[in-house]
Amino acid sequence: MKRYWIELICTFFLVLIIGMTGDPVAIGIGLIALVYFGGPISQAHFNPAITIVFYMRKRINIPEAMWYIGAQVVGAFLAAAFYYLIYQKSFFPAPSPDFDLWRCLLIEFVFTFLLASVILYVALYSPTAANSYYGVAIGFTVLGISAAGGGISGGAYNPAVGLGPIIMDSITGGTSYNHLWLYIVGPCAGAIAAAIAFSLLNPEENS
Numbered sequence: 001m002k003r004y005w006i007e008l009i010c011t012f013f014l015v016l017i018i019g020m021t022g023d024p025v026a027i028g029i030g031l032i033a034l035v036y037f038g039g040p041i042s043q044a045h046f047n048p049a050i051t052i053v054f055y056m057r058k059r060i061n062i063p064e065a066m067w068y069i070g071a072q073v074v075g076a077f078l079a080a081a082f083y084y085l086i087y088q089k090s091f092f093p094a095p096s097p098d099f100d101l102w103r104c105l106l107i108e109f110v111f112t113f114l115l116a117s118v119i120l121y122v123a124l125y126s127p128t129a130a131n132s133y134y135g136v137a138i139g140f141t142v143l144g145i146s147a148a149g150g151g152i153s154g155g156a157y158n159p160a161v162g163l164g165p166i167i168m169d170s171i172t173g174g175t176s177y178n179h180l181w182l183y184i185v186g187p188c189a190g191a192i193a194a195a196i197a198f199s200l201l202n203p204e205e206n207s
Contacts, residue, residue, distance in 0.1 A: 003042035004071040010038040011046045011075030011160055012082075018161060019083040019091040024150065028143025035135035043123070044138075047158040048072055049191035053116050056195040057124055069160075076164025083165075090169035092176045093154030093162055093183060101182065104153035108186025109193070111145035112157045116194035124198075126205060156183040157190075 017030040035044040043059070045051045051068040054060050060068065083091055095104040118141045122134040146155045156162045162183025169176045199206055 004067050006038045006042040007045060007068055007071040008075040008078075010034045010042075010044065011072045012079045014046050015076045015079035015161055015164055016082060019079065019165065022150075024143045024146035027146055028139045031142050032135045032139030035138050039135065042068075044135075046072060046160075047187075048160055049112055049158060049187040050116060050119060052188060053120065053191050053195045054124075056192070057120070057198075059124065072160040073163050076160040077167055078164075080165040080168035084168060084172065090165065090172055090174055090176075092165040092169045092174070093156040093179075094176065095154055095179055095182060096152050099152050101179075105182055105186045107149040107153040108157060108182060109190040111149050111155075112187040112190030113194045113197075114145060115141050115157055116191040117198065120194060120198045125202070153182065153186070154179075157187050159184045159187055
């Protein structure tokens with residue numbers, strides 16, 4: 001059970017940093033620390049889309065994946081509730097009104113594809129196994145994609161980042177749930193596509 005608690009705790013702090021700063025640099029640096037903190041125990045998913053990748057690579061089974069995802073969503077919700085307790089208002093990712101939703105969906109898909117691909121190659125690829133830079137690579141990737149796409153799609157790239165805060169906003173009377181699908185479909189599709197591409201490009205890893 002320890003790894004699920006780690007997923008909950010680290011997702012809590014990741015989402016709290018996102019909510020309290022909205023700053024790609026703070027988010028990226030915070031994630032680097034959290035990945036090194038949680039990685040040895042839970043493999044540092046902190047993201048249901050990444051859990052799907054680990055499942056597709058047969059590193060975890062379906063019951064384990066469900067526990068991971070449950071812990072991540074609960075952690076994200078608790079972070080949103082803590083934010084509400086402090087600020088007396090909700091936060092949640094939201095697409096820019098200057099862009100069509102299909103463009104926002106594409107941003108969530110493409111940048112989650114990149115994030116999942118980086119994780120595949122620094123954490124699950126045999127030639128780079130046991131490296132010491134995986135946390136930096138993942139954190140800087142999130143920094144980059146948050147800065148690049150955050151102003152367009154809201155920059156979640158993580159269904160928990162969408163789901164937890166949007167649930168909290170809905171409980172307090174908000175209507176952000178109208179865009180919840182964007183933060184589930186885009187990241188999950190991007191992660192699945194990354195896992196498929198990795199498998200096709202590296203057939204020797206499939207055994």
